[in-house]
Amino acid sequence: MEIIGHLLDGFLISFEPLNLGLVIFGAAVGLFIGAMPGLGSVNGVAILLPMTFLVPPTSAVIFLGAIYYGAMYGGAISSIMLGIPGASTAVATTFDGRPMAMSGKADKALVAAAAASFVGGTISVVLFTAFAPPLAEVALAFGPPEEFALMMLAFATFIGLGGDDIPKTLFSIMIGLVLSAVGLDIVSGEPRLIFLDLPGFMHGVNFLVLAIGIYGIGEMLWTVELSKGKVMISQATVTVRRVLDTLKELLGTWKTMFMGSFLGYFVGILPAAGATPGSLMAYGVAKTAAKDPESYGKGNINGVVAPEAANNAASTGSMLPMLTLGIPGSPTTAILLGGMVIWGLEPGPLLFVEHTEFVWGLIASLYSANLFSLLINIAFIPAFIWVLKLPFTVLAPVIFILCVIGGYVPTMDMHDVWLMFVFGVVGYLMRKLDYPLAPAVLAIVLGPLAERSLRQSLIGSQGDVLTFFERPISGTILIVAILLFVLPAIKLFRTRVTTDGGRS
Amino acid sequence: MRKAELSMAIIMALFSIYLMWKSTELPIGWIPEEGPGGGAFSFWLSAGMLVCCIAMIVRWARRISPPSQSEEPFMDRETFSIFLTVAGSLAVMIALIHLIGVYFSVPLFMLFYMRYLGQHSWTLILPLVVATPIVTFLFFEMALKKTLPKGFTEPLFYPIYDLIY
Structure with missing residues (x-):
């Protein structure tokens, strides 16, 4: 019952005029960002984070949370209308959303996507409300070895479940950690890794510089390359009657919605997984479990419902480890976590004790962000279709300028703007060569925490590495992490054995 | 694509060596009573980066990673x-x-x-x-x-x- 009391307090905070306004504004901005091909929640949150210094931290994170949600709704719009995913999280939505639009049922697909997003979002926020406080309570007992073990687990998920080239994934994690070590040594206070003795490195490499470099400039370069060709926009006729008819039809898909929501939520908790694989998995499960799997890919409404419920649920899921353990569950939450550090809020279980207003205000505003995203989405479908018609050569310079100014504002140093530009260009080139970049962003945010907890643990144990394994919780977590690290090797070994067996 | 894959791995390997060298400006070993030195964390991670780069180059030579198999130009x-x-x-x-x-x-x-x-x-x-x-x-x-x-x-x-x- 304590939870309900906290939640009510949270609603009071989220209904303050400023916060409510920011939820509505954030949801609209998120929908807009999500609808633009190429830009998703992570890009929006990275580019706009420096602008939120205008409002108090709680309001800022409420605004960014609403963007996160809105972008998940918005991604479906360009998937359906253009056949191009608005963000990677909406890839699975194109499979059936596009065929529906081609056969004149674009409005149906859009409403189905919005309604499924709402159900996915709501179920996952309820799960979140129930799970977060007990998890935070458990986490309060964690010391430096447990913290370090958890971070290893987060990185291990990228190796075991990420599915990218393993040396490249490891490289990405380690370069992120090294970049986080630039600046002053946390223990002795001596300067270290001051490249070329440039004074700009003394204050370290701000995570936002890397995040805006990769998700702002790098992403735009990527999109500029992709958007060379012309695309065709489908027509959608939206009337109240048709919306009501669709909603009636959607009642029949409740099973798919629930499956997608639960699956998405739990996949979303894992740092390496998140909304994109969550939505693809939900699509796969819906198709396998269906009585008529052959109708999928040809415009089956369940094929839109499953991934859309899952990607919204996953975005809430990824907030669970961020708020309770201080380990982000996705690149977007990694940036939110970095933002919390800037605002002076120490992430982790103590938030639930020391900053109850912040935590519950955020949770309550997720409920309202969900509702407003749904309403704005359905009411303004024509406006978002207009957004898709905006020429990219008008949007691109504006976004580049936002990146440059956003890179300057946190430290007021042109050095950081140049660094961001370099990260953007190098990141773009690396991405073309299949280097995963999300692990680097996660690593630069977690780096200072990882180094501190590692050194504290080692000092505490007089240099005995076994300390991590002797404590029951950190030992268990580390063993799971090690299993995940070796998982790809086992898989490789097994495929070799089976192919050899096939030959003989 | 093959050339780009190899060049990137070599550049990053050189960068890792530079990072390792730069880390040694601070002690990288164990300091009694103080724990690991200030350069240890970044030194060993850069060493890890170097190992990854070598692995990438080996995988390039054996044509395992997708970019090292691709004959497409890196950028037209x-x-x-x-x-x-x-x-x-x-x-x-x-x-x-x-x-x-x-x-x-x-x-x-x-x-x-x-x-x-x-x-x-x-x-x-x-x-x-x-x-x-x-x-x-x-x-x-x-x-x-x-x-x-x-x-x-x-x-x-x-x-x-x-x-x-």
């Missing part, structure tokens, strides 16, 4: 020229900020991008080019109180400062 001529124009104009804009400040380089960049790359009409370009710096000023300098760099154009803003501060 058209992509490369777009990349150079966009990244180049962005670099010029950032360089110009040092000289003439944000409020003059931003409109120049927009003008170049929308007119040269987008070929949009002046009726679309001009309002945007004029409005963007004004909105930027109102938001950052007035609302956020963050002064953006102005280069030698700073004196032009003195009257506005007098007005708002």
Whole structure:
């Protein structure tokens, strides 16, 4: 019952005029960002984070949370209308959303996507409300070895479940950690890794510089390359009657919605997984479990419902480890976590004790962000279709300028703007060569925490590495992490054995 | 693609060695009573990066990773020229900020991008080019109180400062 009391307090905070306004504004901005091909929640949150210094931290994170949600709704719009995913999280939505639009049922697909997003979002926020406080309570007992073990687990998920080239994934994690070590040594206070003795490195490499470099400039370069060709926009006729008819039809898909929501939520908790694989998995499960799997890919409404419920649920899921353990569950939450550090809020279980207003205000505003995203989405479908018609050569310079100014504002140093530009260009080139970049962003945010907890643990144990394994919780977590690290090797070994067996 | 994959791995390997060397400026071993030295964390991670790079080069030689199998060019001529124009104009804009400040380089960049790359009409370009710096000023300098760099154009803003501060 304590939870309900906290939640009510949270609603009071989220209904303050400023916060409510920011939820509505954030949801609209998120929908807009999500609808633009190429830009998703992570890009929006990275580019706009420096602008939120205008409002108090709680309001800022409420605004960014609403963007996160809105972008998940918005991604479906360009998937359906253009056949191009608005963000990677909406890839699975194109499979059936596009065929529906081609056969004149674009409005149906859009409403189905919005309604499924709402159900996915709501179920996952309820799960979140129930799970977060007990998890935070458990986490309060964690010391430096447990913290370090958890971070290893987060990185291990990228190796075991990420599915990218393993040396490249490891490289990405380690370069992120090294970049986080630039600046002053946390223990002795001596300067270290001051490249070329440039004074700009003394204050370290701000995570936002890397995040805006990769998700702002790098992403735009990527999109500029992709958007060379012309695309065709489908027509959608939206009337109240048709919306009501669709909603009636959607009642029949409740099973798919629930499956997608639960699956998405739990996949979303894992740092390496998140909304994109969550939505693809939900699509796969819906198709396998269906009585008529052959109708999928040809415009089956369940094929839109499953991934859309899952990607919204996953975005809430990824907030669970961020708020309770201080380990982000996705690149977007990694940036939110970095933002919390800037605002002076120490992430982790103590938030639930020391900053109850912040935590519950955020949770309550997720409920309202969900509702407003749904309403704005359905009411303004024509406006978002207009957004898709905006020429990219008008949007691109504006976004580049936002990146440059956003890179300057946190430290007021042109050095950081140049660094961001370099990260953007190098990141773009690396991405073309299949280097995963999300692990680097996660690593630069977690780096200072990882180094501190590692050194504290080692000092505490007089240099005995076994300390991590002797404590029951950190030992268990580390063993799971090690299993995940070796998982790809086992898989490789097994495929070799089976192919050899096939030959003989 | 094959060349690009190998070049990137070699460049990153060299960068890792540089990082390892740079880390040794601080003690990288164990200091009694103090724990690991300040350079240890970054030294061992850079060593790990080097190992990863070597693994990438081995995988390149054995043609395991997808980019090392691909015969496609890393960037075709058209992509490369777009990349150079966009990244180049962005670099010029950032360089110009040092000289003439944000409020003059931003409109120049927009003008170049929308007119040269987008070929949009002046009726679309001009309002945007004029409005963007004004909105930027109102938001950052007035609302956020963050002064953006102005280069030698700073004196032009003195009257506005007098007005708002």
